[in-house]
Amino acid sequence: MKKFSIALIGALALNAGCNDDKFLDIKPTNILLVDEVYNDPRLVLSAITNLYNRIPDYQEPGNFGNYAAFDEAFASRDYNRHRFRDYSFDEWNYWDYGYIRDINLFLERLNTSETLTEADKARFAAEARYLRANAYFELVKRMGGVPLVLESLTYDYSGDAGYLRKPRAKESEIYDFVIKEMEEIKVILPRDANEKSRATYGLAVATKARAALYAGSIAKYGATTPTVSLPNGEIGIPATLATGYYQTALAAAQELINSGLYSLYQKTPDLSENFANIILDKAGNPEVIFVEDYKLRSGKVHNFALENQPRGITEEGDVGGFLNPSLNLVQSFEKLDNTFAPLAIKEGNEDIVYDNPEDLFAGRDARLRGTVLVPGSRFKGRPIDIFAGLLLANNSILSGDQLGQFKNVPEPSGPSVQVVGASGPIQGRNGSAESGFYIRKHNDPALGSGQIGTQSEVWNVRYRYAEVLLNAAEAAFELNQPDVAVTYMNQVRARAGLNIPLTSTDITFDRIVHERKVELAFENHELWDYKRWRIAHLVWNGSNTDLTTDPSKATAPSTRVFALYPYKIYNPGTANHNKWVFRRVNLNNVTESHNFRLGNYYSRISDGIISNNPLIIRNPNQ
Amino acid sequence: MALGFGLGSCAKDNFEPPKSVLDGRLVYQGEPILVQSANANGGNVSDFPVFFELWEKAYQNRSSIRVPVKQDGTFSAVLFNGDYKLTIPNGQGPFLWKTTATNAPDSLTVNLNGSQTLDLEVTPYYMIRNAQFTTSGRVVTSTVAVNKIITDANAKDVERVSLYVNRTQFVDAGNNIKAADLAGSAIPDLNNVSIATEAIGAIVPSQNYVFARIGVKIAGIEDMIYSPVQKVNLQ
Numbered sequence: 001m002k003k004f005s006i007a008l009i010g011a012l013a014l015n016a017g018c019n020d021d022k023f024l025d026i027k028p029t030n031i032l033l034v035d036e037v038y039n040d041p042r043l044v045l046s047a048i049t050n051l052y053n054r055i056p057d058y059q060e061p062g063n064f065g066n067y068a069a070f071d072e073a074f075a076s077r078d079y080n081r082h083r084f085r086d087y088s089f090d091e092w093n094y095w096d097y098g099y100i101r102d103i104n105l106f107l108e109r110l111n112t113s114e115t116l117t118e119a120d121k122a123r124f125a126a127e128a129r130y131l132r133a134n135a136y137f138e139l140v141k142r143m144g145g146v147p148l149v150l151e152s153l154t155y156d157y158s159g160d161a162g163y164l165r166k167p168r169a170k171e172s173e174i175y176d177f178v179i180k181e182m183e184e185i186k187v188i189l190p191r192d193a194n195e196k197s198r199a200t201y202g203l204a205v206a207t208k209a210r211a212a213l214y215a216g217s218i219a220k221y222g223a224t225t226p227t228v229s230l231p232n233g234e235i236g237i238p239a240t241l242a243t244g245y246y247q248t249a250l251a252a253a254q255e256l257i258n259s260g261l262y263s264l265y266q267k268t269p270d271l272s273e274n275f276a277n278i279i280l281d282k283a284g285n286p287e288v289i290f291v292e293d294y295k296l297r298s299g300k301v302h303n304f305a306l307e308n309q310p311r312g313i314t315e316e317g318d319v320g321g322f323l324n325p326s327l328n329l330v331q332s333f334e335k336l337d338n339t340f341a342p343l344a345i346k347e348g349n350e351d352i353v354y355d356n357p358e359d360l361f362a363g364r365d366a367r368l369r370g371t372v373l374v375p376g377s378r379f380k381g382r383p384i385d386i387f388a389g390l391l392l393a394n395n396s397i398l399s400g401d402q403l404g405q406f407k408n409v410p411e412p413s414g415p416s417v418q419v420v421g422a423s424g425p426i427q428g429r430n431g432s433a434e435s436g437f438y439i440r441k442h443n444d445p446a447l448g449s450g451q452i453g454t455q456s457e458v459w460n461v462r463y464r465y466a467e468v469l470l471n472a473a474e475a476a477f478e479l480n481q482p483d484v485a486v487t488y489m490n491q492v493r494a495r496a497g498l499n500i501p502l503t504s505t506d507i508t509f510d511r512i513v514h515e516r517k518v519e520l521a522f523e524n525h526e527l528w529d530y531k532r533w534r535i536a537h538l539v540w541n542g543s544n545t546d547l548t549t550d551p552s553k554a555t556a557p558s559t560r561v562f563a564l565y566p567y568k569i570y571n572p573g574t575a576n577h578n579k580w581v582f583r584r585v586n587l588n589n590v591t592e593s594h595n596f597r598l599g600n601y602y603s604r605i606s607d608g609i610i611s612n613n614p615l616i617i618r619n620p621n622q
Numbered sequence: 623m624a625l626g627f628g629l630g631s632c633a634k635d636n637f638e639p640p641k642s643v644l645d646g647r648l649v650y651q652g653e654p655i656l657v658q659s660a661n662a663n664g665g666n667v668s669d670f671p672v673f674f675e676l677w678e679k680a681y682q683n684r685s686s687i688r689v690p691v692k693q694d695g696t697f698s699a700v701l702f703n704g705d706y707k708l709t710i711p712n713g714q715g716p717f718l719w720k721t722t723a724t725n726a727p728d729s730l731t732v733n734l735n736g737s738q739t740l741d742l743e744v745t746p747y748y749m750i751r752n753a754q755f756t757t758s759g760r761v762v763t764s765t766v767a768v769n770k771i772i773t774d775a776n777a778k779d780v781e782r783v784s785l786y787v788n789r790t791q792f793v794d795a796g797n798n799i800k801a802a803d804l805a806g807s808a809i810p811d812l813n814n815v816s817i818a819t820e821a822i823g824a825i826v827p828s829q830n831y832v833f834a835r836i837g838v839k840i841a842g843i844e845d846m847i848y849s850p851v852q853k854v855n856l857q
Contacts, residue, residue, distance in 0.1 A: 085796050086671075227713055227842060231725075537844075542796045595796060598713065598844045607685030621713035621844065 038113040041120045047106060048124060051131050052197070054099050055292070056138045058092060059524040060460045061442045062294075062302035067323055067522055070540065070594065071558040074324040074435040079589040082561060085542060086595050089622045092527070093603035094142045096135065097149065103132040104152040126188035130199035130207075133181040137211055140174040141528055144235035144602040144619060148177060167615040170233035172241060175215035179248060182208035193261040193286070196459075197293040202261050206289050206463045209252035209471045214532050216245030216478065221534040227621060228534070228601045235602055235619060246475045250484075253472035257488075262286055262465040264495045271497040275370025276440055279461055289463040296457045305449035305456040310373060310384040310438050311403060311431045312422030315450030321423065321431030323439045325372045326561040327584065330361075330437060332551035333368035333518050338500055340552040343564065343582070351581035357387070357566045360582060366497040371521050373438035375421075375566045380445050385422040386433045388565035391581060393574075397567060401426060409570055417570065425565055427588055434587060435563040441522045466492050466519055474512045482507045492519055513554035531601055542595030547584070559593035562586065597621065644676075644689075644732065645698035646740035648715070650771065654695030655717060655746055656848040658794040658837075672715045672845050674742070676732070679705045691715070693794065693848065706732045710744070716840055716847035717744040718776060746847055747772050747840045748780065753849035755834050760856050762787050762800075763818040766836050766849060770812065780806035781841040785817045785834065789825055791851050793835045799825070800832075806841070822856065831855045 037043040059066045068075030075081045106128050110121060132150075139146045147166035155161060169177075186204035193202060219242035222229065229236030237245075256262065265287035268274035278287055294300050309320040331342050343360055344352055354360055358376030361368060373379055375386040389399030390409065400407060404422035408414045424432025444456035469488045476485035482504035490501045492515065502511070516529055530536035538555040548556040563585040569576045599621035610616050648655040658671040670690035676699070677686055687706075689699045709729035710719040720728045732740065753766045764785050770777065782805050786798040795801075802819045809815055822832065836849040 227844075543801070544798065593796065611684045618711070620711075622711060 034109055035112075038109045039115040041116060044110065044113075044116065044120070044124055048127055048131075051099075051103055051106060051128065052292075054096075054102075055131065055134060055462075056094055056096065057292070057460065057462070057524060058527065059522065060292070061304040061456070061458060062292075062460060064304050064307065064323055064442075067439075068561075070526055071326055071328045071561060072521055072526060073326055073329070073439065074561045074563070074587065074590070076322045076324055076432070076434045077430040078322070082587070082590040083592055085592040086597065087540075087600050089597075089599050089604035090606070091600065091603060092142050093605075094138055095146075095605070095609060099135055100132060100149055101152050103128050103135070104150065107132075108152060122188050123190070126185040127199045129181050129185050130189070130204060133178045134207065136174050137178045137207070140171060140178075141214065141531075142603050143605060144230075145169045145171040145174055145233065147613075147616070148174065165613045165615050168234040168617065170237075171218070171235055172215060172233060172237045175211055175237075175245070178211040179208050179215075182211070182252075191259075191261065194284070196282075196285070196288055196291045200289075202256060202259070203290045203463060205252050205256040205259075206468050209249050209256065209468060209475075210463075212245045212249035212252060213471050213475055214528070216242050216249055216475065217532040218534075219245060220478065221532070225534045225537070225598060225601070228598055230617065230620060232617075234617060243479065246478045250472055250475035250479060250481075253468050253475065253488075256465075256468050257472060262289060262468070264465060264469075264491065266495060271366035271495075272369035275367050275496065276443075278464065278466075279442055280444070280458055282459065287465045288459075288461055289465060289468075291462060292460040294457040294459055296454065301455040301457055302460075303452075303455050304442050304458065305444035305446075306452060308439050308443055309450040310379055310386075310423045311433070312385040313380060313382045315448065316452055319431070319452075320450065321433055321438055324433055324435035324563075325437045325439055326435055327437075327564045328547060328558050328562055329517075329521060330368065330372055330374070330564070331547075332514065333365040333371075334498070334514075334552070336363050336365070336498060336500075338498060338502065338506070340550065342547075342549055342551070345564070345582040345584065351583075353569065353576050354580045354582075357580045360566075360580075365518060367518055369440070371439075371441045371518075373440045373443075375436065377440075379438075379440070379443070380447065384433075384438060386425060386436060386438075386566065387421040387568050387580075388425050388436070388583075388585075389567050390417065390419050390570040391567045393571040398570070399426075401429070403429075403432060425563070427585075434589075435561060436565050436585070439522065461523065466495075467525075470512075470516055470519060473507070473515075477507050477509075477512055485512075489515055510552055510554045514552055530596075534601070536596040536601070537598060540594040540596035542593050544593050559595070560586075560590050562590075640700050640702040642701050642703050642734050643698060643737040644701055644734060644740060645696065645737075646742060647697070648672075648691055648695045648717075648744055649741045650717070650744060650746050650749065653749065655691075655715070655744060656695050656750075656850060657691055657693060657715060657845055658796065658848065659693035659792045674708060674710045674714070676701070676706045676708055677729075678702070679707060693792070693851070701734055703735050706734060708732050708742075710742075713844065715744065716748070716838075716843055716845045717746040718772065719744055745772060747776075747778050747843065748838050748847060750836055750838060750847060750849040753836050753852070755852050755854045757854050757856055760821040760823075761818055762822070762832065762834050762854055763816065764834065764836055765814065765816045768809075768812040768815055768838055778843060779841045780809065780812065781839040782806055783809065783815050783817060784837045784839065784846075785819055786837060787819055787822060787832045787834045789829065789832060791833045791853075793833045793851055794848060795837060795839075795846060799823075830857075 067073050068081050145168045148169045153164050182204045186201050189199050189201045191201040219237035219239055222236050223239050263286045265278045268277050307322045311321040314320040334340050361374045389397045398419050400420040405420050406416045407419045409417045425434050426432045444458045448454040449456040469492050473485040473488040485507045486502050486504045535555050540559050541557050545557040547562045565583050565585050567581050569579050571577050602619045604622050672691040673688045675686040689697050691697050707729045709727050722728050749769045751767045755764050782803050785802045786793050787800040788798045800819045800822050802817050804817045833851050834854050835851050837846040839846050
């Protein structure tokens with residue numbers, strides 16, 4: 001009887017379970033299924049946001065260490081950058097086919113969606129195609145031609161993955177793909193200049209111009225480095241294609257210029273401040289085309305201001321000042337009469353005496369002080385206080401080893417005087433303006449941005465209108481239309497306060513290189529520009545060359561970072577008391593010269609990738 | 623018993639370390655090929671100015687072992703016994719390595735079973751011979767003969783001849799305190815090249831000798847070929 005009843009209860013219980021179909025059909029509360037995501041426009045937006053977040057950058061405020069990899073800046077604290085000679089062949093490499101696959105899956109799943117409106121579908125698809133083309137642009141910039149995979153590949157568990165292997169496309173084919181995609185999606189994307197962090201018409205056209213310009217210059221200047229090529233064109237573009245690419249670049253840049261959607265940022269009367277504000281101003285900024293945005297109290301903030309605030313006015317203990325622009329960069333900003341000259345610190349063997357430290361930098365391109373905090377500048381309304389020591393009457397220098405240190409002058413009994421700036425510089429002391437300068441571009445002037453708990457929401461500008469103008473100028477110059485080139489370049493220069501227009505005969509390759517160098521410093525252009533012009537191995541040639549005296553020359557070697565230190569004259573009762581002199585300094589921590597080898601023009605494809613896919617051939621010179 | 627397992631696995635789990643040494647030189651008809659040293663300050667161990675590659679055949683997911691060539695043209699690697707393929711990638715060194723019919727770098731098989739010495743024969747574009755260094759005061763002067771070896775369609779011009787001087791025996795284009803360049807176009811007779819530095823400034827800490835070396839930069843070739851390092855006394 002007892003056994004029977006247990007069996008009965010068991011049977012009843014099972015029976016009850018079977019009757020309740022919903023028991024097996026409970027929706028998980030923590031997982032969204034694929035068809036749920038792709039049928040809700042808000043969830044599709046969050047899926048594509050993830051794809052936007054994975055756009056690869058090289059130099060960016062959120063990862064600013066790379067800004068000091070070349071000759072634009074000294075990396076305080078990260079001295080190893082200046083103690084290595086060679087760039088590794090693995091440097092700048094990128095091979096994220098996981099990202100490409102995710103974008104392909106996004107496109108395929110979007111296609112199967114039933115409830116999204118056609119307009120939503122079209123825009124999301126165009127955005128995903130932008131991101132995919134942009135990823136291929138990054139791949140081709142770094143690796144050369146790569147396998148062009150435009151659908152999600154799936155393994156069939158047959159034991160042979162050979163059918164998934166694809167060979168590398170030609171370098172030109174990847175550029176053609178990017179250009180074609182931009183052409184096709186630009187009409188689908190919104191024509192909205194206020195949209196900065198999603199793909200727009202303006203972004204597609206700007207990307208097309210940039211990609212075509214890169215391809216054109218590789219075709220033209222690749223001829224100067226014949227060994228940087230592969231016989232089937234995986235690397236290298238035939239010189240005969242150069243004109244076509246330059247025409248595409250010029251047409252695309254002009255299309256965007258003539259659309260009137262964007263204009264140069266000219267809101268602030270002070271030109272240097274105006275230049276800094278191009279990056280800082282998020283409210284109706286007419287120049288910025290595409291950014292990676294950051295937002296306070298959202299979790300997406302970066303520490304650029306925290307790590308790079310001047311040490312003398314730091315908001316957070318012993319932190320700041322790690323990125324120090326180089327004298328090499330500072331002296332390359334030209335004078336207002338369109339000529340170049342090193343900074344005037346000596347006349348013959350005599351020091352030139354200045355009343356105020358910033359006088360040394362007067363009469364130069366306003367972009368200098370929009371990019372760099374020079375000695376005597378103010379930041380966040382306070383003086384940043386850079387000076388390296390006192391120059392005493394007997395021509396000796398009295399300095400200290402503590403920031404803002406006071407000493408008795410003359411020692412040991414005289415009055416106590418500050419002998420070194422509150423922001424340094426002191427050689428070998430982290431963050432103390434070791435090159436004599438601090439960075440202004442990207443540096444957030446908002447109160448609290450230098451605090452660990454707050455940090456900065458300055459956005460990472462990836463495309464802005466001034467670059468489009470310079471792209472147009474370069475393409476026009478290469479197409480032998482200097483009168484067209486000069487109008488575009490003069491617009492950018494006039495905004496910077498260079499009011500004497502250049503004439504068409506002034507436009508040379510050196511001018512093009514120089515204009516991009518100063519306008520786009522610290523904006524992730526230098527490396528890619530020098531690579532496509534094939535001048536990287538000439539500029540970073542590994543020799544211990546001195547600082548160039550001709551900053552206008554594009555191929556002048558610049559392999560080491562130099563510093564400039566201001567000294568205050570201490571000689572009470574004389575006319576020069578409390579005036580300033582400058583000395584050029586070779587930094588102790590700069591022990592090696594940068595050497596960019598031919599094998600660095602394209603990064604190394606790792607042996608593991610080639611092992612898995614023998615169809616991939618290696619890049620040369622590595 | 624658990625303890626027993628622990629001890630046992632210590633002895634059984636670990637591989638024998640590699641102990642076979644492959645060493646040798648890069649040579650042209652018995653003369654060593656002298657190149658740039660690897661970064662004397664340490665640094666990047668994965669990339670060397672001149673290197674060759676070893677690929678172990680038995681190993682499935684293959685990646686290369688890069689063996690750097692030192693500035694005196696020698697190399698040395700400690701390896702497991704096994705069958706390796708040795709190749710020099712395109713664009714390495716101031717020389718040509720033999721190629722296959724399809725113009726890919728050829729390879730040779732190295733069956734390593736115990737230590738082995740191997741001279742790798744390559745064909746340099748130029749050889750530097752009879753390098754003589756003299757000093758007068760603090761000026762270093764050198765005379766050399768630069769002999770053209772490759773004269774067929776692959777021949778290249780001399781871009782420049784350089785004299786490098788350094789405090790230590792690591793002396794080349796990247797490691798020097800003084801350098802003098804002579805453009806190839808300014809050399810009338812490659813068999814008799816003379817080049818002098820400017821006066822060498824004070825050396826800190828002070829020393830009354832330096833090391834000097836001649837390098838030849840070949841047009842279109844990245845790696846330079848060098849003469850032997852020589853110590854010279856300054857007055």
